Amino acid sequence: MTATLVSTTVNGDAVQFACPNDETLLDSLRDRVGLTGVKEGCGTGDCGACSITLDGQLVCSCLVLSAEVSGREITTVEGMVEGGQLHPLQQHFIDGAALQCGICTPGFLVAAKALLDRNPDPSEEQIRYALAGNLCRCTGYDKIVRAVQSAAVEMRK
Amino acid sequence: MRYEAPTTTKQAATLLAQEPGVACILAGGTDLLVKMKMDMIEPDLVVDIKRIPAMQAITASAAGAKIGAAVAGAALGKHKALIKSWPGVVEAANLIGSDQVQGRCTMVGNLCNASPAADSVPAMIAAGAKAIIVGKDKRRTVAVEKIVTGPGQTSLAKGEVIEAITLPKRPPKSGDAYLRFTPRTEMDIAVVSAGVNLTLERGVIKTARVVLGAVAPTAVLVPAAAKAIIGSKLDETALEKLAAACAAACNPIDDKRGTIEYRTKVAGVLAVRTAKIAFQRAGGSL
Secondary structure, eight states: OOEEEEEEEETTEEEEEEEETTOBHHHHHHHTSOOTTSOOSSSSSSSOTTEEEETTEEEEGGGSBGGGGTTOEEEOGGGGOBTTBOOHHHHHHHHTTOOSSOSSHHHHHHHHHHHHHHOSSOOHHHHHHHTTTOOOSSSOSHHHHHHHHHHHHHHHO | OEEEOOSSHHHHHHHHHHOSSOEEEESSOTTHHHHHHTTSOOOSEEEEOTTOHHHHOEEEETTEEEEETTOBHHHHHTOHHHHHHOHHHHHHHHTSSOHHHHTTOBHHHHHHHTOTTOSHHHHHHHHTOEEEEEOSSOEEEEEGGGTEEETTEESOOTTOEEEEEEEOOOOSSEEEEEEEEOSSSSSOOOSEEEEEEEEEETTEEEEEEEEEESSSSSOEEOHHHHHHHTTSOOOHHHHHHHHHHHHHHOOOOOBTTBOHHHHHHHHHHHHHHHHHHHHHHTTOOO
16 A cells, blocks of 8 residues: 545545655645645755644644544644634734745744744744744844734734 | 554554565654655655554653653643653753654654754653663563664664653652753754753752763763762862763764864863753752
8 A cells, every 4th residue: 555545624624635655744735635825945844834733733744744644633824814814913924024935924824823822922032932943034034023923912902 | 655553552563573675663753754855765664653542641750750652842841740850851852843843753753863962862861761662572671871872773673663761750859951052042953962860868969860962973871970970069179070071971073063172172061051950950059
């Protein structure tokens, strides 16, 4: 058996696909599920562009085999929009120009949401540590940190 | 490539033993998937151990702790009883990689990847940790310092799998700590690291274990460094002897991240700082 039929939940929807056993979740999400918000930067767990949550835990989807995820719950950046409304983090990234080329942005949004879900009022240092696994070569990070701070303020209201 | 997700350790060991080709264990995958991506390894069989309940369990009490081989760093960092007994072990495991990596990486994976710079390994050895190893036909328990034999090399036989790490009974007035030196604060690999575990009696160090990382082909347990501080309250003389014993135990490489001279010097400095933290955690006053 060199392939697996995977039945899992992605952004609340039941999803089923067949893939080779050595295929990463990153590739399956992009090429089989059609969720291209998940980006490949490095493919080796260094850049965080492929960040998703797996059973609520932030992980790099490039370091997960699709064969592993049967029966699990996956959330991607596409799952952040609720009822057609952008998540406050998404809105503050736009308002604060916290992106330039945009490749790293979905990963930053997913990682920042994971942070704010467990700590609604992080310090700047805590934000920088929590986002250390997400690399951005355009912004210099400052606007990203500010956007997370302003989104956190709005979400605490 | 076959993918198997057994539900018992015995099944995992049998699958690994019976595979004639390249068989790999998948826990967090933070090393295995990188090696596959880089074409450094091409497995014929991957055995995912995350569906084995014993591998996912953490138990911690005064009688000792047991950490399953598939427990991720993030889960260790949330386990209050474990942090209370073994703060040094948990802080070492939590230094590995980013939050994303912490969501997947395991201490046993860190051990079996056998990097000389592995963060959790000096802390585990300092703690006196043991590995429960399951083979197709027998189980054995081995001190963690006996597992890694060289960079990328372990003493595990084909078909053997580590099920869990055990940490010993914690006497009162005990403390452990781990520090590493890296040029950056996050997402970096230790240039030098130190783990110290000690127990006090009437304010004086009664037992100690001092371990250095990234200064030799494997993590090094330094009995002479422990001897330097046993019987002391970490006075200046004891700390100087500790640093000298650590420097003498170093056998590092020379590379772009640190020269031999630099690593040797920093090993002593880090061991002193780590010992002070462990001493204070044990209730000692400096």
